[in-house]
Amino acid sequence: xxxxxxxxxxxxxxxxxxxxxxxxxxxxxxxxxxxxxxxxxxxxxxxxxxxxxxxxxxxxxxxxxxxxxxxxxxxxxxxxxxxxxxxxxxxxxxxxxxxxxxxxxxxxxxxxxxxxxxxxxxxxxxxxxxxxxxxxxxxxxxxxxxxxxxxxxxxxxxxxxxxxxxxxxxxxxxxxxxxxxxxxxxxxxxxxxxxxxxxxxxxxxxxxxxxxxxxxxxxxxxxxxxxxxxxxxxxxxxxxxxxxxxxxxxxxxxxxxxxxxxxxxxxxxxxxxxxxxxxxxxxxxxxxxxxxxxxxxxxxxxxxxxxxxxxxxxxxxxxxxxxxxxxxxxxxxxxxxxxxxxxxxxxxxxxxxxxxxxxxxxxxxxxxxxxxxxxxxxxxxxxxxxxxxxxxxxxxxxxxxxxxxxxxxxxxxxxxxxxxxxxxxxxxxxxxxxxxxxxxx
Amino acid sequence: xxxxxxxxxxxxxxxxxxxxxxxxxxxxxxxxxxxxxxxxxxxxxxxxxxxxxxxxxxxxxxxxxxxxxxxxxxxxxxxxxxxxxxxxxxxxxxxxxxxxxxxxxxxxxxxxxxxxxxxxxxxxxxxxxxxxxxxxxxxxxxxx
Numbered sequence: 001x002x003x004x005x006x007x008x009x010x011x012x013x014x015x016x017x018x019x020x021x022x023x024x025x026x027x028x029x030x031x032x033x034x035x036x037x038x039x040x041x042x043x044x045x046x047x048x049x050x051x052x053x054x055x056x057x058x059x060x061x062x063x064x065x066x067x068x069x070x071x072x073x074x075x076x077x078x079x080x081x082x083x084x085x086x087x088x089x090x091x092x093x094x095x096x097x098x099x100x101x102x103x104x105x106x107x108x109x110x111x112x113x114x115x116x117x118x119x120x121x122x123x124x125x126x127x128x129x130x131x132x133x134x135x136x137x138x139x140x141x142x143x144x145x146x147x148x149x150x151x152x153x154x155x156x157x158x159x160x161x162x163x164x165x166x167x168x169x170x171x172x173x174x175x176x177x178x179x180x181x182x183x184x185x186x187x188x189x190x191x192x193x194x195x196x197x198x199x200x201x202x203x204x205x206x207x208x209x210x211x212x213x214x215x216x217x218x219x220x221x222x223x224x225x226x227x228x229x230x231x232x233x234x235x236x237x238x239x240x241x242x243x244x245x246x247x248x249x250x251x252x253x254x255x256x257x258x259x260x261x262x263x264x265x266x267x268x269x270x271x272x273x274x275x276x277x278x279x280x281x282x283x284x285x286x287x288x289x290x291x292x293x294x295x296x297x298x299x300x301x302x303x304x305x306x307x308x309x310x311x312x313x314x315x316x317x318x319x320x321x322x323x324x325x326x327x328x329x330x331x332x333x334x335x336x337x338x339x340x341x342x343x344x345x346x347x348x349x350x351x352x353x354x355x356x357x358x359x360x361x362x363x364x365x366x367x368x369x370x371x372x373x374x375x376x377x378x379x380x381x382x383x384x385x386x387x388x389x390x391x392x393x394x395x396x397x398x399x400x401x402x403x404x405x406x407x408x409x410x411x412x413x414x415x416x417x418x419x420x421x422x423x424x425x426x427x428x429x430x431x432x433x434x435x436x437x438x439x440x441x
Numbered sequence: 442x443x444x445x446x447x448x449x450x451x452x453x454x455x456x457x458x459x460x461x462x463x464x465x466x467x468x469x470x471x472x473x474x475x476x477x478x479x480x481x482x483x484x485x486x487x488x489x490x491x492x493x494x495x496x497x498x499x500x501x502x503x504x505x506x507x508x509x510x511x512x513x514x515x516x517x518x519x520x521x522x523x524x525x526x527x528x529x530x531x532x533x534x535x536x537x538x539x540x541x542x543x544x545x546x547x548x549x550x551x552x553x554x555x556x557x558x559x560x561x562x563x564x565x566x567x568x569x570x571x572x573x574x575x576x577x578x579x580x581x582x583x584x585x
Contacts, residue, residue: 003452198481198482198483199481199482199483200481201481201484201488202479202481203479204479210479301470301482302481303475303476304476305476305477305479306476307473307476307477375535
C-alpha cells in the first residue's frame, strides 16, 4: 500500500495524496442496490426486425385480385382517382349505357351488409374504390326480360350458367339492383352456400325438416332493407297467425317481415307467408334472385341426429325456395332467377352439372339399340330455363380495360392490340382478363 | 375457458374439437355428439347457449370418461393378469401385447405397458422389473 511512498530528506515518509484518499464504500441500502442494477433487457419483442402490421400491403398474383392498399408509401403511391359513374337504376339501365360502369346504389349495398358481396366482387370493389360494375349486353337482355315479366310472370324460373369468372354473380347483383330501384319486391341472396355448409346454427323442426332461425331472420332483414317501400304497398289481404300472435288483414307485408325479424323462432313462418302472399298478388312485381342456386339440389354439410348427411332439401329455408325453381310454385307477377357457382364443387351435384351442360347425344340409327332398356342416357331435362353466359365481347373488354386505366389498375395506355391480346388469351373471360391486368400487383 | 365435468375446455375452439379434450372422446365421438345435439360444424364453444351446454353436460355425464374410463381400462388389464391370460402376462412383462416383434423396436411397449399393474408411480422401469420380480421370462433376458 505504501510502495509508492517517498522518503524525504528528513526521513519522513510521504505518501502521495491520491493514496491517502481511500475511498470508503458506503453501506448500500436496498434502494441503492435496485437503482444501480441495469434494467433487464426486454426479451419479449425482437429488435432484429419490425413486424408488419395486419393492414400491410399483400401481394398476390394470378387470377386472385386481393390487394390491400392500406399502408402504401405516399411518396410512391398517389390517391386513387375516382371516375364519375352514374348509379345503376331503372332509368340508367338502358342500351346507351352498354359498356359503361355503373355504380350500385347505397341502399342496395346497405341491404347486403358489410363484406357480403358475392364471389370475388368485394375485393374488386376495393380495388376500384367504388362498387361499380359494367353494364353489358347480357345485362340489357336481363333488364328487358325483367320489364316483360313485370306484367306477367313466366311459368319457369331462369338459371344463369357459365364458367367460373364469366360474371354470373355480377349480373344477378345488377338485376337485383335494377329491380329494387324500380320498386319491385326483391328477395336477393348473394350467397346460398352458407345455408348448407354447416356454418350457421340449425335445429330439428317439424315435418322432418331442419330450421335455421338466425339465417331466416338475416334474410328477412335484407329483404326489408332492400324493398321496404314495395313491401309497405302490399296489404296482407287475410289475417295471418304466427305462433300466438296474429296480424290483421289490413297490415302490410312490411309488418309481417318486421314481425319475423323481431321473433326469430317465427322467422321461417313469416318468410313463407311473405313469399306466398307476395307471389299471389299482382300489385307489385316480385323478383327472387338466388346466387349459388346449385346448393338447393346438393347435399348439405349438416347432419341429422343419427349423424347422417342431410340433403339440402331437408332444410326449411331451402324448401321455401326450391318449388319456385322446380316449377311447382309460380309468381303471379315477377321473375325467379338463379345463378350457379362452381367455386365450391362440393355443392355442385354431378347430375345437375350434367343437366346444365349436357353432353352431345347422337341419335342411334339402330332402333333396337335405342329401345334397349339397359341403355343409359344422362338426364338432361331441367325444370327451369338455362341462360348461358359465356364470354364478353371485344367491345366490352375494351370498355372494361378503359375503366381499369381510369382507376390505375392498368398503367399502360389501352390500345386495341393490348385489348385483343388480353381478350384472346383469356378467351373473353372477365375474371381472367382482370387477373392478367393485376398479375404483377 | 369453460369448465365442464372437471375439464377446462378452450372457449375459442370449435365444439367438435374441444370435446376431444376429454379422455375417452375422439373426433368421431365428438362429431356424433354434435350431430345428436344439432350443433353445426363451425360452432365455437363460446357460441353455445346455456340450454345447449346443459344438454351437452347431460350427454357427457352419461358416458364413461376421464377417471372412470381410466379405472375401467386398468381394471380390465388387471383382470387379464389375474386370470393368467397371455395378454395379462405381456402387460406384466411390459412387452408388446398384440403380437409385435420384440427383436427390434417395441420401445413404446417397454416404456408404457404394464403401468396399470404397478401399484407405485416411477419412471425407472428397469428397477421395477428387478425389484418386484413380476416376470415369468428368465432374468438373463432383462440383464442389460
